[in-house]
Amino acid sequence: MWFCHCKADSSQRGTGIVSAPVPRKLLQMAAIEDCYTSAQESTGTLGNFANATYAAIAKTYAYLASDLWKEMPLKKTxxxxxxxxxxxxxxxxxxxxxxxxxxxxxxx
Structure with missing residues (x-):
């Protein structure tokens, strides 16, 4: 069984996607413009590499920054x-x- 860990970090605006071809395509499909990726372990197997990249993208979309919070009126106690x-x-x-x-x- 092969494992691959992929980490996607934000890079400076205008840098573009700094990545291998497979993660670059996935990041472009996810509409990410500026990103730096790094991978560990078995990146030779393309399926594991793509799966690890997808998991990294899913984790970034699971994070909800405070500027994306919906305005909710406070109710009286x-x-x-x-x-x-x-x-x-x-x-x-x-x-x-x-x-x-x-x-x-x-x-x-």
Whole structure:
């Protein structure tokens, strides 16, 4: 079994793709313009090399930078939403408890 690890780093703008022909084609298909690649282990097998390049591209697209985050409005917490209600002075309400035989008064 052969293994290949490929690492794709961003390079200076305008450098282009610095890579072997197979990763270059894959990076061009992924619309990456400036990239420097380096590979380790068995790069002689073309399938492993292409697979490692694809895995490196997939990892870069899995990263979500903060400038790509979607704007989400902040919701009020329950304490903020019901602050006026909670600030009021609530007096206990007298309700007779009809379940008990001796009619004990219960306050809620």
């Amino acid at each position: 329950h304490y903020q939403e019901f602050a006026d209600y909670l600030a009021k002075n609530h007096r206990p309400v007298w309700v007779p408890d009809l379940r008990m035989s001796n009619h004990v008064n219960v306050f809620f």
